[in-house]
Amino acid sequence: NWQKKKSVIALIGELKKKGARVVAVEQDENAIDYKKLKITGPTVFIFGNEVRGLSKKLLEQCDEVSNIPMHGNKESLNVSSAASAFLFRVLDR
Secondary structure, eight states: OHHHHHHHHHHHHHHHHTTOEEEEEOOOTTOEEGGGOOOOSOEEEEEOBTTTBOOHHHHHHSSEEEEOOOOSSOOOOOHHHHHHHHHHHHHOO
16 A cells, blocks of 8 residues: 555656646645636646545645535545546636
8 A cells, every 4th residue: 555655646746847736636624625726737636535535645745635615414525426526617617
């Protein structure tokens, strides 16, 4: 498991060196509402597992964290549902 995380972090570093902005899609106290996220150039989105989410170490490597605000008893969406809603809203501008 550590090797996977290490390789994802290395990949994030490579993407950032090439000019990409890396946005984590995760519920976090510092996350901005996905409706307010501005796309201004090459951007990579990272979605985590709906149960475990993304690790703090991985979040620290990202340029920004954005989320889909949740209301009610549910804390997260299925990752494919979250990705569909998020990408439709963010990229359809």
